[in-house]
Structure formats: structure tokens, C-alpha cells
Amino acid sequence: MDSGWLVLLSVAFGLLVGAGFMALLHAAERRGSNAVDVVNPAVPDGVEQVINALDSAGVVLDPSNNVVTASPGSIAFGLVAQQTLVHPELIALVDKVRSSGEPVTTTVELARGPFGDASIHFLVRVARLGSRYILLLAEDHSETYRLEDVRRDFIANISHELKTPIGAISLLSEALDPAADDPEQVRRFAKRLHTEAARLTRITQEIIELSRLQAADTLRSAELLNVDHLIASAMDQNHVQAELRGTTLVKGGAKHVEVYGDESLLVMAIHNLVGNAIQYSLENSRVGIGVRVEDGVVEIAVTDQGLGIASDDLDRVFERFFRVDQARSRNTGGTGLGLSIVKHIVENHGGDVRVWSQLGRGSTFTIRLPEATPVASASQGDSR
Known part of the structure; x- marks a missing residue:
């Protein structure tokens, strides 16, 4: 009877040790799987499809700043070449976000391609994508800057154009009084006044006409x-x-x-x-x-x-x-x-x-x- 109990106890102990060993194996397997996910996680589902559908520039980068996926726009704008970001300014923004964890939104002026003097003004937003990747979005705002330049030029030009006839009219009117006793001088000044006044009127009319035309669709x-x-x-x-x-x-x-x-x-x-x-x-x-x-x-x-x-x-x-x-x-x-x-x-x-x-x-x-x-x-x- 005693020997039977000993056999049962031995079998039970063996089963218990085996179960514990299997549990340890399963735990180790789960930890190994989690470690693999941390070292080499996949880009979140749907991100690549969204990036490919963008008209603007969109780039996803890994911890080594290699480009994992990029939109056609990012390549067309010359931001990405050979699976890397081309511009040091963008790499600096990515590194800043990776170290701080805080998203960054800023404007950047970048050269368009390796040749020529042409540049593009981008509104750039960089943020973390999960625990490992960085997402960079860039939108071309060059037209906004161009229109602002046109507005500044228009104001500067109109000021200059109006200043010329106004200044001439002012000087001629001041010269009329001293020349009051010289009819020939008065006639000459009056003719110049008429010319400058007509020019001022023409500029004003054309500005009004142009504004009216631009307002009419x-x-x-x-x-x-x-x-x-x-x-x-x-x-x-x-x-x-x-x-x-x-x-x-x-x-x-x-x-x-x-x-x-x-x-x-x-x-x-x-x-x-x-x-x-x-x-x-x-x-x-x-x-x-x-x-x-x-x-x-x-x-x-x-x-x-x-x-x-x-x-x-x-x-x-x-x-x-x-x-x-x-x-x-x-x-x-x-x-x-x-x-x-x-x-x-x-x-x-x-x-x-x-x-x-x-x-x-x-x-x-x-x-x-x-x-x-x-x-x-x-x-x-x-x-x-």
C-alpha cells in the first residue's frame, strides 16, 4: 500500500514539474514575440494606403531615418531620393520630434531639386507615428507667398506711380505764384499741370477699372x-x-x-x-x-x-x-x-x-x- 502511494506521488510530481516547464516555455515564447514586435513592428494598418493617396508630400521614417513609405508628391517635390530625406532641414525636424516626442508645425523654404535657384515654401508638420516611426507631412504654400509678394509689389508700385504726378503738380503749383507776371511761364506751367493731372486721372481710372474687373466673375x-x-x-x-x-x-x-x-x-x-x-x-x-x-x-x-x-x-x-x-x-x-x-x-x-x-x-x-x-x-x- 505504501509503495502504491509512492508511485502516485512520483507521477503527480512529474506531471507538476512538466506543466511548470511548459508554462515557462510559453511565457518565454510570448516574451520573445513581444521583443520581436518592439524591434521590428509593422507600420500601422492603413497608413501606407493613406500616404499613397496624398496629393501633397507625406513620408514615414524609421528610427534610422530611412524612408519606409512616401507619397508620390514627396518624390515629385524632390523631398525624397533613394529612400532618404534629401534636405537637412527636414531631417533636423524629424530628429527633434523623435527626441522630444512633441509634434512640430513650421514653415520651411527648400530648394526644388539639386540644380537651379527655384525654391518651394512648405508648411511642414512632423509627429510620432506609434512608438517607433515618424510621420512627416509637407504642403506646398508657394502660391500664398507669391500672392503676398504681388500684393507688396502692387502697393509699392502704386505708391511710386501716384507720387510722380502728385509731386509734379505740387511743384508746378508752387511755381505759378512767382511767375504770375510772366504770361508765357504761366501758360507753360499750366500746360504741364494739365498733363500731370490727366496722367493722375488716367492712373486712378485704370486702377478702379482693374479692381472692378477682378471683382467680377x-x-x-x-x-x-x-x-x-x-x-x-x-x-x-x-x-x-x-x-x-x-x-x-x-x-x-x-x-x-x-x-x-x-x-x-x-x-x-x-x-x-x-x-x-x-x-x-x-x-x-x-x-x-x-x-x-x-x-x-x-x-x-x-x-x-x-x-x-x-x-x-x-x-x-x-x-x-x-x-x-x-x-x-x-x-x-x-x-x-x-x-x-x-x-x-x-x-x-x-x-x-x-x-x-x-x-x-x-x-x-x-x-x-x-x-x-x-x-x-x-x-x-x-x-x-
Whole structure:
């Protein structure tokens, strides 16, 4: 009986030791699995799909700053190359977030690619992604900075443009009193006063007109207009200026073409182009106004035989107050707003304006507008 109990106790003890050993093995296995997860965890589910769907730049980095996944935008902007961040500024932000654990949002100006001087302004946000990874998001804000630069330039330019005639009027008015006994001097000063006042009025009117055009998204009232009539009106307004410079105005191309729009605005647009062509042409030269219709688009081209525009300036000629020849424009009374007004008038009519130019050969500005096509009536469309 005693020997039977001893056998049972031995078996029970063996089972207990075996169970304990298996429990230890399972515990060790779980700890090993957890250690592997800590050393080499996977990127959280769905993050890679979200990053790939971003239009902006998105990057996930591991502890060695290797790029685990990156959006197409981050590569297109030149932020990522060969699975690494390109810019030291971004690497410094990532390291800062990794050490502090706090997210960072800031603006950074970075070079676009390894060549050239072009740069991009980014709004960058860097934050932890889980316990191991870092998420970097960058959004291109270059357009915001560009618009701010345009606003500053506009204020600076308008201040300068207004200061010139206002200063001249002030000086001339002060000179009138001492010259009261000299009728010839008074007449000369009065003529200058009239010229400067007219220039100030013109600048003010063009600024008001440009502001009105920029505020209008669409035309409130449009009517059917004959392009021949629009061109004839614009040529008539520039007739005196053309005669003074010995410039011949020539019209050619398609006839009896029609567009929908505001007559006064379209005449102003063509007038500005013709006036510019005369102003920047050589004396005793020729300015041509041609009309063409193709695929439902009416093209009104104004061509001069002037000195032309440098290729670097072609993209800027429609900016407010930008003038290719600053000194010459000032002498001829130009404001630098004419082409900007043309651009906004044409865009408000659903068209666009283009420029071709070559130094020494002249320039061609082309207004492109939708052709007005007649709508058939129900009776005309009924074949019964």
C-alpha cells in the first residue's frame, strides 16, 4: 500500500514539474514575440494606403531615418531620393520630434531639386507615428507667398506711380505764384499741370477699372457683337496717336465674325493692345490687326514691328505695373496697367490672351474669345 502511494506521488510530481516547464516555455515564447514586435513592428494598418493617396508630400521614417513609405508628391517635390530625406532641414525636424516626442508645425523654404535657384515654401508638420516611426507631412504654400509678394509689389508700385504726378503738380503749383507776371511761364506751367493731372486721372481710372474687373466673375449682361465694329472703334481711338508717330494701322483677316460680350470692355481691350503696339513700335512703321476663326475660337491678333520683348519678360508682361522699358513708358505716360486690364477683360469673357515676341522682330498679342454661334429655332430644327 505504501509503495502504491509512492508511485502516485512520483507521477503527480512529474506531471507538476512538466506543466511548470511548459508554462515557462510559453511565457518565454510570448516574451520573445513581444521583443520581436518592439524591434521590428509593422507600420500601422492603413497608413501606407493613406500616404499613397496624398496629393501633397507625406513620408514615414524609421528610427534610422530611412524612408519606409512616401507619397508620390514627396518624390515629385524632390523631398525624397533613394529612400532618404534629401534636405537637412527636414531631417533636423524629424530628429527633434523623435527626441522630444512633441509634434512640430513650421514653415520651411527648400530648394526644388539639386540644380537651379527655384525654391518651394512648405508648411511642414512632423509627429510620432506609434512608438517607433515618424510621420512627416509637407504642403506646398508657394502660391500664398507669391500672392503676398504681388500684393507688396502692387502697393509699392502704386505708391511710386501716384507720387510722380502728385509731386509734379505740387511743384508746378508752387511755381505759378512767382511767375504770375510772366504770361508765357504761366501758360507753360499750366500746360504741364494739365498733363500731370490727366496722367493722375488716367492712373486712378485704370486702377478702379482693374479692381472692378477682378471683382467680377462673369459678365452680368452680354450682347451679340460684331468683331469688325469692335476693331474699328479701337483703331479710331488710336488714330491720332498713330498719325503722330507715322504709324500705319492695317486690318485684315476674317469678316463679319461675332462674339458675345460687353462692347465697351472689349473695345478697351483691343484699344489697349493697339495703343501699346503703336507706343512700342519704331516710328513710321506698321501695326496690323488680324482676325481669324478656328474651331469656334475667334482670334484677334495685334502685331507690331517694334524691338520685341525678351523671353524672360514674356511671362510677366500681364502683371500690374510691369513694364518692359520703364524709362520709355514713363516718358510716354504709360501706367503699366494696360495689359493687366486686357487680361482680366478677356478672361471675364471666357477667353485668354497670348503673346509672341522676338527681340528685333516685334511682338504679337492675341485675344482669343468663343465665337458666337447662332442657336437654331425649333421651327428650323423641325424637319416635318
